[in-house]
Amino acid sequence: MTTEKKPLSYKDAGVDIDAGEALIDKIKPLAASTRRPGADAQLGGFGGAFDLKRAGFSDPILVSGTDGVGTKLRIAIDSGRLDTVGIDLVAMCVNDVLAQGAEPLFFLDYYATGKLDPDVAALLISGIAEGCRQSGCALIGGETAEMPGMYAGDDFDLAGFVVGAAERGNLLPLEDEMKTGDMLIGISSSGPHSNGYSLIRKIVEISGLGWNAPAPFAPAQTLAEALLTPTRIYVKDLMPLVRQGAIKGQIKGLAHITGGGITDNVPRMLPNHLRPEIDFTTWPRPPVFSWLQEIGSVEEAELRRAFNCGIGMVLCVSSEDAASVLAKLNNDSEQAFIIGRLCEC
Numbered sequence: 001m002t003t004e005k006k007p008l009s010y011k012d013a014g015v016d017i018d019a020g021e022a023l024i025d026k027i028k029p030l031a032a033s034t035r036r037p038g039a040d041a042q043l044g045g046f047g048g049a050f051d052l053k054r055a056g057f058s059d060p061i062l063v064s065g066t067d068g069v070g071t072k073l074r075i076a077i078d079s080g081r082l083d084t085v086g087i088d089l090v091a092m093c094v095n096d097v098l099a100q101g102a103e104p105l106f107f108l109d110y111y112a113t114g115k116l117d118p119d120v121a122a123l124l125i126s127g128i129a130e131g132c133r134q135s136g137c138a139l140i141g142g143e144t145a146e147m148p149g150m151y152a153g154d155d156f157d158l159a160g161f162v163v164g165a166a167e168r169g170n171l172l173p174l175e176d177e178m179k180t181g182d183m184l185i186g187i188s189s190s191g192p193h194s195n196g197y198s199l200i201r202k203i204v205e206i207s208g209l210g211w212n213a214p215a216p217f218a219p220a221q222t223l224a225e226a227l228l229t230p231t232r233i234y235v236k237d238l239m240p241l242v243r244q245g246a247i248k249g250q251i252k253g254l255a256h257i258t259g260g261g262i263t264d265n266v267p268r269m270l271p272n273h274l275r276p277e278i279d280f281t282t283w284p285r286p287p288v289f290s291w292l293q294e295i296g297s298v299e300e301a302e303l304r305r306a307f308n309c310g311i312g313m314v315l316c317v318s319s320e321d322a323a324s325v326l327a328k329l330n331n332d333s334e335q336a337f338i339i340g341r342l343c344e345c
Contacts, residue, residue, distance in 0.1 A: 019116045019117075019118050019146070022118045026118055026119075026121075026122040026125075027121075027122055027125045027129075030122070030125055030126055030128075030129040030139070031129065031138075031139045031140070033129055033133065034107075034129055034132040034133055034137070034138045034139040035138060036055075036105075036136060036137065036138045037054050037055050037056065038050050038051045038052060038053075038054045038055030038105060038106075038138070039051070039105070039106055039138035039140050047141065048106065048108065048140030048141035049140070050105055050106045050138070050140065050163070052105075052165060055105060055165070057165050057167060058167065059167055059168045060165040060166065060167060060168070061102075061165065061166055061167075061168055061171060062102075062163055062164070062165050063097045063100045063101075063102035063163070063164045063165065063166065063171070064097070064161065064162065064163045064164070065093045065094075065096040065097045065161070065162050065164075066093060066159065066160065066161045066162070067089070067092040067093050067096065067159070067160060068089065068092070068157065068158060068159045068160070069085050069088045069089050069092070069158050069194050070194055070195070070197055070198075071197040071198045071201060072085065072088060072194050072197040072227075072228070073085060073156070073157065073158065074197070074201060075197070075200075075201065075211065075224055075227055075228060076228060077154055077155060077156070078211060078224075079211040079212070079222075079224035079228070081224055081225065081228055082120060082123050082124055082127075083123055083124075083126065083127055084127050084228055084229075084230045085124065085127055085158065085228070085230075086109075086124050086125060086126065086127020086128035086129070086130065086131055086158070087127050087128075087130055087131040087134070087230035087231065087233070088127075088131075088193070088194045088230055088231045089109065089127075089128055089131065089158050089159070089160045090107060090128055090131025090132055090134070090135060090137075090160060090162070090233070091131055091134075091135075091193070091194070091230065091231035091232065091233045092160075092193075092194050092231060092258065093107065093160050093161065093162040094107075094131075094135040094137060094162050094164070094233060094235055095231075095233065095234055095235070095256045095258075095312075095313065096162075096256050096258075097162055097163075097164035098164070098234060098235050098238060098239065098242070098254065098256070098313075099172065099254040099255060099256040099269070099313075100164075100166070100171055100172055100254075101166045101170055101171045101172035101242055101251075101254070102164030102165055102166040102171070103136075103164050103165060103166065103235075103239055103243075104135050104136065104137040104162050104163075104164040104235055105137055105138065105162075105163055105164055105165055106137055106138045106139075106140045106162070106163055107128070107131075107132050107137050107138065107139050107140070107160060107161070107162045108139075108140065108141045108142045108143075108160065108161045109125065109128050109139070109142035109143075109158065109159070109160045109161075110142060110143045110145070110158070110159040110160065110161075111124060111125070111142065111143070111144050111145070111156065111157075111158055112144075112145040112147055112150070112151065112156060112157050113145070113146060113147070113151055113155070113156035113157075114146070114147060114148050114149070114150060114151035114152065114153070114155065114156075115146065115148065116144065116146040120154075121144060124156075124158065125142075127230075128142075128160070131230075131233060134233045134235070134236065135233050135235040135236065136235060136236060136239075137162060137164075137235075170243070172242070172251065172252070172253055172254055172269070173252060173253030173254070173269040173270070173316070174252045174253065175253075175269075175270070175271040176271075177252050178252050178253065178270060178271060178274055178316060178342060179274075179318075179342070180274065180342055180343060180344050181318075181319050181341060181342065182252060182316055182317065182318055182319065182341060182342040183316075183317055183318070183319050183322035183338055183340075183341050183342075184266065184276060184278065184314055184315070184316055184338070184339050184340040184341060184342070185314065185315040185316075185317060185322065185325060185326055185329070185336055185337065185338055185339065186262075186282075186283060186311035186313070186314050186315075186336065186337050186338075186339040187234065187238075187311065187312060187313045187314075187315070187329065187335065187336050188232075188283070188310060188311065188312065188335035188336070188337075189232055189257070189286075189308045189310055189311060189312030190229050190230065190231065190232040190312070191226070191227070191229040191286060191288055192227070192288065192289075192292075192307055192308065193231040193232065193257075193258070193308055193312060194231050194258075195258050195259045195261075195306070195307065195308065196259075196306040196307045197227075199292075199296065199298075199306050200227060200292060202296070203292050203295050203296035203298075204223065204227075206295060206296060207295050209223055210223070211223050211224035212224065215227070215288075216291055217286075217287035217288045217290070217291040218287070218288070226288065227288075231312075232312050234312065234313050237329075238254070238313070241325070241328060241329075242254070250317060250318070250321050250325065251315060251316075251317060251325070252316045252317060252318070253269035253270070253315070253316035254269060254313060254314070254315055254316075255268060255269045255313070255314040255316075256312070256313055257308040257311055257312050257313065257314060258308075260305055261303075261304045261305045261306060261307055261308055261309065262278055262280075262304060262308065262309065262311055262314065263301075263304045263305050264305060265314075266278070266314050269314075269316060270316075270342065272345070273344060273345055274342045274343065274344065274345065275342070275343055275344075275345045276340055276341075276342060276343075277340050277341055277342070277343045278339055278340040279339060279340055280304070280309065280339075282337050282338065282339045282340075283310055283311060283335075283337040283339060284310065285309055285310050286310045289303065289307055289309050289310065292307070311337075311339065314339070316342065319341075322338060326338060
């Protein structure tokens with residue numbers, strides 16, 4: 001006597017192809033909302049195309065970057081607030097290529113989960129689309145991976161990839177033009193951005209507060225809302241100045257303040273014979289960092305390496321240009337401060 005075996009499907013193994021197709025239908029209008037010259041933001045093919053000539057470049061150098069959101073995702077998952085981490089994902093990538101003097105052109109995302117929920121995925125990708133709109137780059141594709149057994153419960157991960165371009169000769173930093181006495185201008189961050197969140201989560205655990213409790217440093221928000229404030233995207237505010245500066249040599253360098261803080265990131269744009277001299281009293285430190293330092297008994301040196309301490313991007317300009325660049329930034333509703341200068345090593 002033989003027993004008939006039930007035919008197995010991919011869905012029986014935990015992968016729902018129909019859910020993936022439903023997600024594509026949900027995100028097509030999101031991608032279309034990020035259209036820009038050079039990209040038509042059509043999804044569904046095997047790759048995304050971009051026309052550099054239509055984007056206005058004549059002799060471009062491509063600059064690429066990739067990143068994730070890190071353990072900030074854990075707060076988003078645990079609190080159920082998933083609509084902004086996509087902005088963080090885009091921000092961490094586009095701010096990096098901006099620091100090289102490149103205009104972000106197109107973005108691709110990678111979303112991996114144990115069980116695909118098209119509504120949850122669409123919410124995440126809506127944040128990615130918003131980040132692309134804020135930075136002026138097109139969402140031209142991505143990958144959604146349903147991997148049962150790899151992620152527990154509602155866990156997921158996000159990663160992204162951006163490609164930007166600059167005309168040949170306009171890349172940053174301009175190390176040969178940097179000299180002693182050049183000034184450093186810092187532009188304010190929106191909070192911790194997407195760095196130091198393993199330490200943040202440890203400090204929250206010590207505090208005993210739940211994610212829905214009022215944030216001690218921002219009582220109008222819950223703790224989750226305050227700590228999930230999206231990473232600031234600097235592209236639209238800085239790109240015109242970067243383009244003009246690269247031609248005139250006014251903007252000599254940019255440093256995106258990510259992991260390692262101001263301490264470790266500013267030297268990345270400098271030649272070996274120069275070092276930054278930073279005065280950490282020249283800008284107001286946002287209350288979130290003071291709270292983290294107090295509750296976690298974090299030493300000042302550690303705080304400066306783990307977090308941006310209120311500065312998300314640093315510009316290097318000549319002392320002669322510092323006042324005009326600062327005025328231009330503040331006139332555009334930036335909060336910018338002269339935070340230091342360059343010295344010989």
